Amino acid sequence: MATADVLKPDFQSGKKHFIFTDDHEQLRQSIRSFVVRELQPHSEEWEETTFPDWVFHRMGELGFLGLSYPEEYGGQGGDYYCNIVLAEEMVHAHSGGLAMGVAVHTDMATPPIFLFGTEEQKQRYLVPSIKGERISCLGITEPDAGSDVSGIKTRAVRDGDEYVINGSKTYITNGHRADYIVLVTKTDPDAGYDGFTLFLVDMDSPGVVREKKLEKLGMHASDTALLAFQDVRVPAEAILGGVGKGFYHIMWELQGERLIGAAGAVAGAQRCFERTLDYAKERTAFGRPIGRFQAIRHKFAEMSTKIEAARQLVYMTAWRFQNGEYPVREISMAKLYSARVACEVADECIQIHGGAGYMKEYGIERVWRDMRLNRIGAGTDEIMLDVIGRSYGI
Numbered sequence: 001m002a003t004a005d006v007l008k009p010d011f012q013s014g015k016k017h018f019i020f021t022d023d024h025e026q027l028r029q030s031i032r033s034f035v036v037r038e039l040q041p042h043s044e045e046w047e048e049t050t051f052p053d054w055v056f057h058r059m060g061e062l063g064f065l066g067l068s069y070p071e072e073y074g075g076q077g078g079d080y081y082c083n084i085v086l087a088e089e090m091v092h093a094h095s096g097g098l099a100m101g102v103a104v105h106t107d108m109a110t111p112p113i114f115l116f117g118t119e120e121q122k123q124r125y126l127v128p129s130i131k132g133e134r135i136s137c138l139g140i141t142e143p144d145a146g147s148d149v150s151g152i153k154t155r156a157v158r159d160g161d162e163y164v165i166n167g168s169k170t171y172i173t174n175g176h177r178a179d180y181i182v183l184v185t186k187t188d189p190d191a192g193y194d195g196f197t198l199f200l201v202d203m204d205s206p207g208v209v210r211e212k213k214l215e216k217l218g219m220h221a222s223d224t225a226l227l228a229f230q231d232v233r234v235p236a237e238a239i240l241g242g243v244g245k246g247f248y249h250i251m252w253e254l255q256g257e258r259l260i261g262a263a264g265a266v267a268g269a270q271r272c273f274e275r276t277l278d279y280a281k282e283r284t285a286f287g288r289p290i291g292r293f294q295a296i297r298h299k300f301a302e303m304s305t306k307i308e309a310a311r312q313l314v315y316m317t318a319w320r321f322q323n324g325e326y327p328v329r330e331i332s333m334a335k336l337y338s339a340r341v342a343c344e345v346a347d348e349c350i351q352i353h354g355g356a357g358y359m360k361e362y363g364i365e366r367v368w369r370d371m372r373l374n375r376i377g378a379g380t381d382e383i384m385l386d387v388i389g390r391s392y393g394i
């Protein structure tokens, strides 16, 4: 901010957003330096091989897998904004699949254990997950039911002190590497939303079959599984959060998943924007850097305006979430808008790169492929619109 009588725009201002403290910024620096030094160099290789499990072990060692969990479980005792920082900094790995695999563990599969789990379940699953010693996955989607979670068919039937689980789950991130799954089942098909129950199932239990590694458009560094559950017997202690409560629990889980996904999408769009800006300053055509053409400059203006708007929506919604609200409408808005902006930005960045944008070596086409998932995973655009629309009572 200028103090003299002439006020000039301060484009270099780096003031942090009000939700972040100096501690968050320090955390940001330490995550970024780890990601850039230890993960980013492998991004090309992991596109071919999927990323290795040591990433979890190493991140556990560094304390990055339990940023907002209490210290008594091995966490760092931070707030929700720490998870936002992690999601934002993971984009520097230049590997959407890696960021997604980690986010499934930190912000999708383990939060229900912390919130709804018994002490014994926390010791058995949450504590080693925070250490990076046990890897998790989350099983909601089935071959015949994705958006319509209430249409799932996986059944858990009580048999004495045990439950017998039959069914299948698909598109499960970390499904091949995971040590356990947070599994959504139906325990009472006639009870509507009260007929669902979550289970914690060890993936080496007899009857759990990791059927197929699924090939995808993007996110190649992640593993995506088709899973079958064939007469899998689990004790009643494997129930997570109470019989008949599963639907509500998983709807709660999805809110955190969507908000973290939105934060990652915005950060990914920002990173893509910056890489493309560098390119537009260097690449020349007709005797000048391409960024000097008004048509290209306006693309950057459009992109940065939308990225900034999406970021503010994510931060404001995170602030409400952190402060005890359950802002489902705003989370849906943040998820919808960020995903759309991220896809639009990735597409424009390819355009600005020209032929180079289409080539693998520049990495922009990969961002475009990876980003596309944001409009589908964790609830499609259409489902987000429906949640938002219905929230007005129509």
Ligand SMILES: Cc1cc2nc3c(=O)[nH]c(=O)nc-3n(C[C@H](O)[C@H](O)[C@H](O)COP(=O)(O)OP(=O)(O)OC[C@H]3O[C@@H](n4cnc5c(N)ncnc54)[C@H](O)[C@@H]3O)c2cc1C
Pocket: 104, 137, 138, 139, 140, 141, 145, 146, 147, 148, 170, 171, 172, 173, 174, 216, 219, 224, 373, 376, 377, 378, 379, 380, 381, 382, 383, 386
């Ligand atoms: C790479 C990847 C990783 C994933 N990881 C996981 C995971 O770890 N765990 C997990 O459980 N799931 C995971 N998913 C699944 C993901 O959440 C679902 O794909 C998503 O929710 C959509 O479900 P669907 O694919 O069955 O699409 P469908 O539900 O079949 O939808 C098809 C189309 O119909 C539209 N549609 C459906 N219902 C409505 C409606 N009421 N109104 C308007 N339009 C509608 C949809 O928007 C979409 O355009 C993953 C998916 C992918 C691709």
